Amino acid sequence: MTDRQKRILSAIIEQYAEVASPVGSSLLAKVFNVSSATIRSEMAELERLGFITQPHTSAGRIPTDKGYRYYVNSISTQIHDEPKDRASKALMSRVQHAGDPDRMIRNAVDTLVELTHNLALATTANNQLYISGIGNLFTQPEFFDILQVQEVAKLLDNLEPWLKEAAPNEPLSVYIGQENPIGRTAGCTLIISKYRSPYNDNSYIGTLGPTRQSYREVMNLVSLAGQELEEVLFN
Numbered sequence: 001m002t003d004r005q006k007r008i009l010s011a012i013i014e015q016y017a018e019v020a021s022p023v024g025s026s027l028l029a030k031v032f033n034v035s036s037a038t039i040r041s042e043m044a045e046l047e048r049l050g051f052i053t054q055p056h057t058s059a060g061r062i063p064t065d066k067g068y069r070y071y072v073n074s075i076s077t078q079i080h081d082e083p084k085d086r087a088s089k090a091l092m093s094r095v096q097h098a099g100d101p102d103r104m105i106r107n108a109v110d111t112l113v114e115l116t117h118n119l120a121l122a123t124t125a126n127n128q129l130y131i132s133g134i135g136n137l138f139t140q141p142e143f144f145d146i147l148q149v150q151e152v153a154k155l156l157d158n159l160e161p162w163l164k165e166a167a168p169n170e171p172l173s174v175y176i177g178q179e180n181p182i183g184r185t186a187g188c189t190l191i192i193s194k195y196r197s198p199y200n201d202n203s204y205i206g207t208l209g210p211t212r213q214s215y216r217e218v219m220n221l222v223s224l225a226g227q228e229l230e231e232v233l234f235n
Contacts, residue, residue, distance in 0.1 A: 001046075001049065001070075004032070004042060005042055005046055006074070008039065008043065008046065009046055009052065009063070009067055009071060010071060011023075011028055011031055011032075012046075012061055012063060012067075013063045013067065013068065015027070016063060017212055017213055017214045017215075018214075020141050020212060021060075022055055022056070022059040022061055023061055025039040025040045025043060025060070027060075028043075046061070046067075047061065050067075051064060051066055051067035052064060052067050062212075063211075065177035065179065065211065068176045068177070068189070068211055068215070069176055069179070071215065072174050072176065072215055072219070075215065075216050075219070076172070076174075079216075079220050079223050087115045088220070088224055090115070091108065091111045091112070091221060091224060091225060091228065092224070092228050094108070094110075094111045095107055095108050095111075095225070095228040095232055096228070101125040102124050104229060104232055105122050105123075105124050105125060105130065105205070106122075106124070106130055108122060108205055108225045108228065108229055109121060109122045109130055109131075109132050109205065111225075112133075112221060112222065113132050113133035113136060115221055116207050116209065116213070116214075116217070116218045116221060117136050117209070118133060118137065118209030118218065119131065119134055119136055119137040119207065119209065120133050120206070120207045120208075121159070121204075121205070121206060121208065122203075122204060122205035122206070123200050123202070123203045123204050123205075125200075127199065129160040129163070137208065137209065138152075140210045140212075142212065143187075148186065148187060151183045151187075152183060152186045154186070155180060155183025155188060155190075156208075158181075158183075159182075159190075159208075162181050163192075163204055164202070166181065167202045168192055168194060169194060170194065171193060171194060171195075171223070171226065172191070172219060172222065172226070173191070173192045173193075173194070174192075174215075174219065175189065175190040175191075175192075176189045177189065177211045187210055187211055188208055188210060188211065189208070189209060189213060190207075190208050191206050191208075191209075191218055191219055192204050192205075192222070193205050193206055193223055193226030193227075194226065195226035195227070195230040196230045196233075196234070197230070197233050198234065203229075204226075205225045205229060207221075
């Protein structure tokens with residue numbers, strides 16, 4: 001993939017996250033200051049490589065799971081270097097001033113719901129899974145279809161036992177679309193941060209949302225939530 005194709009793929013992913021509709025060549029032509037024909041040629045190659053797809057004949061393009069995976073891998077090394085913005089500072093403040101450990105964890109989850117507009121979850125100090133923001137998830141346009149909702153429900157029903165069984169060990173794990181262990185056709189992305197806790201050997205905090213989301217922002221916030229919880233729970 002050429003540098004320009006990488007930048008076009010990133011632009012499609014980021015624009016699609018914002019507008020929830022296929023991204024056309026005319027918009028990208030303005031962004032990259034080239035002709036629409038040039039963009040169409042580059043998009044055709046990205047589609048041939050499997051990174052984007054055209055949902056309708058006359059529509060623009062949307063990312064595939066493969067495209068999202070390439071994008072996530074490319075930004076993963078940058079997450080810890082992101083500057084602390086207002087959202088990050090709000091998350092840190094609500095964790096640090098929560099009081100008891102269980103409230104710290106619940107505050108972190110509730111704040112992730114507010115900031116990411118996804119569902120959020122975490123293992124609590126009582127070794128249970130706290131989930132908030134289900135309503136957020138089902139207001140997303142991807143989940144207006146009843147069959148899609150059923151797949152999401154299947155994923156949620158099996159999430160707690162899967163976390164206990166699989167015990168992801170990476171500080172930040174991202175499961176995109178069909179990479180999800182259950183609900184593979186739900187069109188969801190699960191972003192999970194493992195953090196050290198005095199209450200549980202396998203403590204997690206994360207979000208569940210559509211594959212169409214702002215990965216850089218959400219990954220940064222989930223990673224920060226794990227770091228903050230680890231820090232305050234051991235103080």
